[in-house]
Amino acid sequence: MHIPDGYLGPTTFITMYLIMIPIWLYAGYWVQKNLRSRQVPYLALAAAFSFVIMMFNVPVPGGSSGHAVGSALVAIILGPWAAVVTTSVALLIQCLVFGDGGITAFGANCFNMGTVIPFVGYFLYKLIAGKSAIASTRRIIAAALGGYFGLGIAAGVAGFEMGIQPILEYTTTAAGVQVPLYMPYGLNVTMPAMLIDHFGFFCWVELIVTGLAFAYIAKNSPDVIFNSKEIEKNAKPEASPGGAPA
Amino acid sequence: MQNRRPAREGHQREVMGMDVMGVFNKMDKTFRTLLICLVVLMLLVPIGLIATGTAFGEWGPDELQQAVGYVPAGLQQMTGLWSAPLNGYDLPGDHETIPTQTPGYYVSAIVGVVVAGLIAYGVGKVIIKRND
Numbered sequence: 001m002h003i004p005d006g007y008l009g010p011t012t013f014i015t016m017y018l019i020m021i022p023i024w025l026y027a028g029y030w031v032q033k034n035l036r037s038r039q040v041p042y043l044a045l046a047a048a049f050s051f052v053i054m055m056f057n058v059p060v061p062g063g064s065s066g067h068a069v070g071s072a073l074v075a076i077i078l079g080p081w082a083a084v085v086t087t088s089v090a091l092l093i094q095c096l097v098f099g100d101g102g103i104t105a106f107g108a109n110c111f112n113m114g115t116v117i118p119f120v121g122y123f124l125y126k127l128i129a130g131k132s133a134i135a136s137t138r139r140i141i142a143a144a145l146g147g148y149f150g151l152g153i154a155a156g157v158a159g160f161e162m163g164i165q166p167i168l169e170y171t172t173t174a175a176g177v178q179v180p181l182y183m184p185y186g187l188n189v190t191m192p193a194m195l196i197d198h199f200g201f202f203c204w205v206e207l208i209v210t211g212l213a214f215a216y217i218a219k220n221s222p223d224v225i226f227n228s229k230e231i232e233k234n235a236k237p238e239a240s241p242g243g244a245p246a
Numbered sequence: 247m248q249n250r251r252p253a254r255e256g257h258q259r260e261v262m263g264m265d266v267m268g269v270f271n272k273m274d275k276t277f278r279t280l281l282i283c284l285v286v287l288m289l290l291v292p293i294g295l296i297a298t299g300t301a302f303g304e305w306g307p308d309e310l311q312q313a314v315g316y317v318p319a320g321l322q323q324m325t326g327l328w329s330a331p332l333n334g335y336d337l338p339g340d341h342e343t344i345p346t347q348t349p350g351y352y353v354s355a356i357v358g359v360v361v362a363g364l365i366a367y368g369v370g371k372v373i374i375k376r377n378d
Contacts, residue, residue: 004304005328006321032373040370041273045280047366048359052287055335055355057297065297089366093358099330162303169320181320183303184310193302213280221276 001066001158001194002094003109005102009169009182012161017107023084023115030081034226039078042224043086046074050090053209060201064193068205069113072121072150073213076143079226080118087114112158121150121210133235134228135218140211147210152199159194163187284359291355295344332357 008016035043053070060066075083088110094100101109125139125146132138165183172178183190222228270278300309307317307325336350 001301002304004325006318006324007303009320028369028373031370032375035370035374036376036378037371037374038377040367040374041277043370044363044367045277045284048363049280049284049287051358051362052284052291052355055291055351055358056287056294057301059297059299063299064302065299066301067294085369086366089369090358090362093362093365095330096328097330097332097357097361098335098354099328099333100335102324103328104324158303171319179316180318182318182324183321184314184316184318190303197302213283216279217276220279221274224276 001069001109001113001155001198002091002101003105003112003158003162005104007102007162007165007183008105008108009165010104011168012165013104013108016105016111016161020107020110020115023111024088027081027084027088030079031085034079035082039224039226042078043082046070046078046083046086047089050074050087051093054090054094056205058201058205060197064197066197066202068147068202068209069117069151069154070206070209071113071117072125072147072206073143073210075118075122075150076125076146076210076214077217077225080122082226083118083122084110084114087118108158108161112154112161116154116157117150119150120153121146124149129231131234131236134222134225134231135215139218139231140215143214144207144211147206148199148203151206152195152203155194155198155202156191159190160187162194163190288352288355288359291351292344292348295347295351 031043050070054067057065057067069087071083071087074086078086091101091106091109091114095103095106095109123146125142128142128145129139132142162183163186166178166180166186169181170178171181185193217224222232225231270281273281300306305313307322310321311317332350332354335354336347337353341347341350
C-alpha cells in the first residue's frame with residue numbers, strides 16, 4: 001500500500017499533505033496530553049514493530065504481494081492518535097532510507113496506513129468490545145476484527161486515491177484521446193485489486209497479529225493499555241451469565 | 247546477540263560501554279517479552295523475501311511499460327525523484343535470489359528498527375512531560 005512517487009498527481013498528493021498537517025499536529029498534542037513518560041519506550045517499540053511487520057511480504061495469486069501494517073494494534077494499545085505518530089515515523093524511514101513509498105506520496109501514505117487503519121481499527125474494536133472486560137474473549141475478537149477491517153478499508157482508500165488519477169490528470173492527444181499522466185488504471189481496476197488482495201490475504205495477517213498481541217498484553221499487563229482504567233471502570237462487575245453476546 | 251547471555255557477576259556484559267543486561271533486567275516483564283518478540287520477528291524477516299511479486303500500484307516504469315504499453319509522462323518525470331541509500335531493502339548491487347538478498351534484508355531490518363525506534367523515542371521524550 002506504499003504509493004510510490006509518480007502514481008498520484010499534484011492535486012491529490014498536495015491535498016493529502018494538507019489533510020495530514022492538522023492530523024500530525026493534533027496527534028502530537030494528544031500524545032503530549034495523554035501519554036506518560038513511562039510509555040515512551042512503548043512508543044519506540046510500536047514504531048519499530050510497525051517497521052518490521054511491514055517487511056513480511058505475503059504473496060497472492062496473480063503475482064502481486066503485500067503485507068500487514070500493525071497500526072490497528074498500536075491504536076488499541078496506545079491510542080489511535082499515538083498510532084498516527086508511530087506509523088508516520090515508520091513510513092518516514094521506509095520512504096527516506098529504503099525508497100518504499102514516495103516522498104510526494106508521503107502525506108497520502110500517512111493518511112492511508114497511519115490514520116485510516118488506526119481510526120477504523122480502533123472504533124470498530126470499541127464498538128464490538130462494548131463493556132466487556134479487558135482480557136475477555138469478546139474484546140480480543142474485537143481487536144482482531146479491528147485489525148482486519150482497518151487494513152482492508154485503508155486499502156480501499158488507497159485504491160480510490162490511485163483510481164481517480166486518470167479522471168483528474170491527463171493530456172489529450174491530437175486525436176482527442178485522453179492519456180493518463182500518473183496512475184494509468186481507473187477505479188474499475190484499482191478498487192477490486194486493492195480490496196480483494198487485502199481482504200482476501202493481508203488482512204488475515206493483520207487479524208492474527210492484532211488479536212495475539214492484544215491478548216498477550218491484556219492478560220499480562222493491562223495497565224499498558226492507554227485507556228485500561230476506563231475499560232475496567234465500565235466493565236460490568238461480573239459478566240452476567242448468558243447475557244453478553246460474545 | 248551477546249546480550250542474550252545470562253548475566254553473571256563479574257561476567258563481561260557491556261556492549262559499547264552500556265550495561266545492556268542491567269538495562270534489560272530493569273524493564274518490566276511485558277516490555278521485555280515484547281522486545282524479545284521484536285527480535286524474533288527480525289530474525290524471521292527473510293520469510294518476507296519469498297513473495298517476489300511487486301505490490302499493486304508499486305510497479306517500476308519498465309513493469310508499467312509491459313503492462314499498459316506506455317509509461318505515463320508525469321510518472322516518468324517523478325519516478326526516481328529520490329534515491330534511497332538502501333533502496334528496496336537491499337544493499338547496492340544485483341541480488342536476484344533469496345540467499346543473496348538476505349544479508350541486505352537483515353541490515354534493513356536492523357537499521358529500520360533502530361532508526362524508527364530512536365526517532366519515536368526522541369519524539370516521545372521531547373513532547374511527553376507527564377510523569378504520573
